[in-house]
Structures are given as structure tokens and as C-alpha cells.
Amino acid sequence: MAGMFGSADETVSNAASKAAFKQNLNKVYTWYTGGFVTFVVVLAILEQMGLPRQWIGFIFLLATIGLYAGIGIMSRTNDAAEYYVAGRRVPAIYNGMATGADWMSAASFIGMAGTLYLTGYAGLAFIMGWTGGYCLVALFLAPYMRKFGQFTVPDFLGERYGGNLPRFIGIVAAILCSFTYVVAQIYGVGLITSRLTGVQFELGIFLGLGGILVCSFLGGMRAVTWTQVAQYIILIVAYMIPVVWLSVKQTSVPVPQAIYGFQLEKVTALEKKLSSDPKELEVREVFKQRSAALAEKLKNPDAALAADKAAAEKKVADLKAANGPAADIAAAEKALAALPKDAAAATKAWTAAKAGADSKSRPLNAMPAHSAQYAGDPNGDAAAQKAYDVSRRNFLALIFCLMVGTAALPHILMRYYTVPSVKEARESVSWSLFFIFLLYFTAPALAVLVKFEVFTLVVGTPFDQLPAWVASWAKVDPTLLSVTDVNKDGILQLNEMTIGGDIVVLATPEIGGLPYVISGLVAAGGLAAALSTADGLLLTIANALSHDLYYKMIDPNASTARRVALSKMLLLVVALAAAYVAAQKPADILFLVSAAFSFAAAAFFPALTLGIFWKRATGIAASLGMVAGLGVTFYYMVMTQPWLRGVFGVTSPVQLWWDIQPISAGLFGVPIGFAVIILVSLVTPAPSRKIQELVEFVRYPNLKAS
Secondary structure (H helix, E strand, O other), rough: OOOHHHHOOOOOOOHHHHHHHHHHHHHHHHHHHHHHHHHHHHHHHHHHHHOOHHHHHHHHHHHHHHHHHHHHHOOOOOOOOHHHHHOOOOHHHHHHHHHHHHOOOOOHHHHHHHHHHHHHHHHHHHHHHHHHHHHHHHHHHHHHHHHOOOOOOHHHHHHHHHOHHHHHHHHHHHHHHHHHHHHHHHHHHHHHHHHHHOEEEHHHHHHHHHHHHHHHHHHHHHHHHHHHHHHHHHHHHHHHHHHHHHHHHHHOOOHHHHHEEEEHHHHHHHHHHHHHOOOHHHHHHHHHHHHHHHHHHHHHHHHHHHHHHHHHHHHHHHHHHOOOOOHHHHHHHHHOOOOOOOOOOEEEEEEEHHHHHHHHHHHHOOOOOOOOOOOOOOOOOOHHHHHHHHHHHHHEEEEEHHHHHHHHHHHHHHHHHHHOHHHHHHHHHHHHHHHHHHHOOHHHHHHHHHHHHHHHHHOEEEEHHEEEEEEEEHHHHOOEEEEEOOOOOOEEOHHHEEEOOEEEEEEHHHHHOOOOOHHHHHHHHHHHHHHHHHHHHHHHHHHHHHHHHHHHHHHHOHHHHHHHHHHHHHHHHHHHHHHHHHOOOOOOOOHHHHHHHHHHHHHHHHHHHHHHHOOOOHHHHHHHHHHHHHHHHHHHHHHHHHHHHHOOOOOOOOOOHHHHHHOOOHHHHHHHHHHHHHHHHHOOOOOHHHHHHHHHHHHOOOOOOO
């Protein structure tokens, strides 16, 4: 295997050696895939022989991270071309596989099927947006940027627009969107590692971080590339096995994509039944009463808090006076201590609790009907028509942001610098789409199959007979899964169950009744998805700082060894900073990822596309366009997104522009970026003749360099 990765001086100079290199890769990864399957089978046999679950989790964690670390050690390099772009010798099919892994982040692997489970049709915006984005990459960016021949996106901006200002703004934007994205990946690493091994979430983050760092720290893009190919194989196998099993279990057909519509019909029928079920109506009424009680408290928080404290103190005193059971006294004291400290804290807590009760008082646990296209009704009253229009508008806005953001993400565009030629860059995009399609075509089926399983085998079950996975996941994180007998009938109703989208995929093997080894396999797949994307993102940030900022702007005479060493040091610092932020659990995975797409779309897409297709675009115009687009996007998020409003202390009422949700903030930044670049370019001096000729050369494949 070591021979596959070669030395830093190795080059592929002709077709014969390219073919031999690719043949060697085929051989290595065929053996690797066979070995991985054998490893899973052996663990399954050991589980049947009594191997404890926790041991299986630790074995999966140590084996996969050890594998990635081993590839990193064998691929270590200090050569700049190898470290930054893997020597530009990665075959198209393998670059497509690596890009697929780079792309299959925690959001795709963990979050997407969960989002489809919770939101139904609306979740398809993620699939359409992300997949459509690769069409934009193939048509507008990847081949042309490969022909420019730089190492990074800020490097392209600096060369195309001729100056350090566009490069510097590109560095800032690349760090912002990549850091936002990598925090989400490291959050996913912590979640999966804690589930695999039972360790605390924060410790799980740093265990996973070790695997990320050994790989990208030692070998840069070369190590990351070959690790990502290995990770893709793990994650796609892990994703497919449970969903195929559920498909066979429910329909006897091993092709989940084919039976998706059939099962969706059953889910729709169950939704109608649950919406009018007397027990469900009873639970929803309890939550309505809770909401009304909280609304009364919020009218006068000071008096309500005083009354609550007095009642709690009296209960503790009465229990002690009557020599009540120690457990009851402890529970009463705990309830007293848990009361808000002051009126402000009470208002915050009660407002959140009221929002939760309002949600729980709605049919289907506040989930829309799975097959309903949009909220509201185009043929209903004025309110229903408005709800329909707003829902449709946000659906299209999200698709737009995800498409344009995909086409502009720096860590994805960097992957197309690693192939040998412009032709292979185009082929690589096609392979990327194919490998991504395998998972994306399956995610909607997974969501429907899991929902059918929950509706038929969990809802309506006595609490003392619930499947074991319910209790085990509730222990990992009650915010991800919890059940409460609200109406005290001893039977679980749908609205008594809180389930987070982030656990749908991870819990699928247990939901389907598969052996625990498959749960470990899925967790390892999710870990591979999060680690592979984190590797690419951390490398993007470190390279932006070491190559674009330090080498290109501060010390152009720095040696190759010094640049690579600085990149490694910065990689460590950025990774630790991202881990610290992720440990605070700042927001859900999907919002963090989507924010990164809006940032990338607004900052880069106008500057990159106009830089390639309009030779009149100027450097000052690109700089102002990037600042304007990113600034508007960031401003809208800060003013409308709850977590960011809290971070920046925004207290004014939320004012949505055209009712667009903050997840789609890039919708406003992208057109402003285009408008600013075009208008400023028209009133500023044209770029130099050299740059204009370079643009012509890049746009036309048959044009020779002058």
C-alpha cells in the first residue's frame, strides 16, 4: 500500500505511467474494500459470540481512525505541489470519489435524511440544491479554474484580478465559510464518537479530532485525497446496508428507491389516522393548556416567579415536616433549585417552553404531511394562500442558495486542482455527481422507511415495552430523543415523542432490528463523512493563511519547507479553535452548513463567474462586490437568526425581507455582489491587457497561450 502513495518526487509523465498508476490504485482499493467487508463480518461473528457493544464501538472508532492515520503517515510530504494539490495527478474517478467524501459531510450523511423525516417534501430542497450545484461547477467553474492552475480560490482571485486586495478578501471569506462549515463537522464527530464509545460529547470531539489532524497535518492534500477515497467506500456501504434491510423487511424488495412511492402512500394514510386519533387529540389538548398557562405567567413574570418559588418552598417544607420519602424530598429540592433565578431568566425559559408547547399542540408533532408540497393552501382563505406562497418562496430560495453556494465552496473547488488536466477536471465533476447521487437518491427512501417504522412499531406501544434503542438514545442526548407520558395512559403517542433529525440515520439499524455491529458500521460511516469534510475544510483554511496570506502577501521568498510547516501549525490552531466552538453546541448541524453555503455564494460566486466569463471585470469591483455580498448576507443572518441574534445582542423585532428565512440569506447577497462588480467595473479602468488575454486563454480550450 505504501507504494501506491509514492514519494514527493514521483511524477506521472506519460499515458503508460498514468495507466500503471491507476491500475495500482484499483488493486489497492479493491483489496481495501474486501478487507473492510471481512472486518465487519468478523465483528458480527464476535458479537454473536458475546463481544460487548461498547467494545464494538471502540473497535470501529480505533480501527477507522487508525486506518486514516496510517494513510496520512504513508502520504506525509513537505513538497508544496504534493501538499497543496496532491501533485496534480489524481485520476478523475478517484478524484470524484474523494470529492464525494469531501462533500458527504455530517449534514449529508446524518442531517439530510433526518430533515426529510421532519419536513417531508420541503427537505427535497437540499437534494435539488446540492445536486444542481455540481452542474454549475461543471459548466461554469471547475474546468476554467483548473486551467488557471493556482492552488486555492484566493490564489485564483489574486491572479485574475491582479492585486492583494481581492486575494485578502478571498482569504477572509474562505476562512469564514470554511470555519462555519468545519464547526458543524466537528459537532457531528462529537455526536457520533459519543454514541460509538459512550464517552462525553466534548471528549468525543477531541478523539475524532486526532484522526483529522494526523491525516491532514502530515500529508496535506495528498493524504487527504487518498483518505477520502477510503472514507467514501466506508460511508456508502454504511449508508446502504440499513436502508436496504428496512426495504426488505417492509416490502421484501431490496431496492429502497423503487418502493419509495409505495411506502409513502402507507405513511400518508397513517398520518391521516394519527391526525384524528382520540389519544393524539388528548395529548395535544394537554399541550394547549400548558401553552395557555405559560402565556398567563408571561403577562406578569415577577409575580408568577414569586408564586412558583413560594409553592416549591412550601412543598419542600411540607415533605420535611411529614418525614416524607427521601427521594420525594430530593426531587422537590431539585425542582426548587431549577426555578429561574430572576424575572428575565423566567421570561426566557417560559417563552421557549411556550414555543415548544405550541409546537406539540399541532397535529403530527408539528411535522407537515410528508407528501404535502408546501404549507398552506393555494385555494384556501387569505392566510392559507399567504402561507403557501411564503413556503414556496423559501423552498426556491433555499435551492438557489445551495446551488450557488455549492459552486463556490473553496474546499470543493480545490479538489479540481488535483487532476492532471482540464479534461479530467470535467470528467471528475461527472464522477463526483455519480458518487453523490448514490447517497442522495437513497435519502428520501430512508426517511419514509424510518417514518413508517416509527408510526407502526413505536407509536401506540406501552412505555414499558418500547424498543431498547429509545432509552439508549435518550441517554446520549435528551434533546435528540425523549419520550414523556403526557396524558398518563401508559401508551406512547406521536406527540409525546421528541426526535431530532440528527439521529434518524444513526438510529436506523436499531430501528430496523439489525445487530449492533451495523449500528457501529453506520456510526463509522457518519464519522468518515464528518472527518473527510473536516479534513478538506481545515486544509482550505490553513492553506489560505499559509500560502495566500503569508507566502503571496507577506514573504514571497519563503522556502517551500517553511510554507508547509506554517500550514501544518496553522492547521492545528484552527482545528483546536473549531473544536472549542463545536463543544459549545452553537446551533444545529443543518443551519451551520447552510450558513456556510450562503456565505460562499455571496462572497465567491459573482467574483468567480464574472472573473472567468467577463474580461472587463476589475479588481476593485470584485473586492467591493465580495464585501457587499458577504456583508448583506451576514447582516441579514445576524438580524434574523435566533442564535446569532443572541451572540450579537440584537433585541429589535425580527423583520424578514419578503418572508425569506435566514438559512437562505445568500439570496440577497448574490445579486448585490453581481450588481456591484458589474457597475463598478464599468466606471473603473479596464484590467491590463495581460489579464484580459489570460481570461480569453482560459475560456477557449483551443486557444494557445501567447
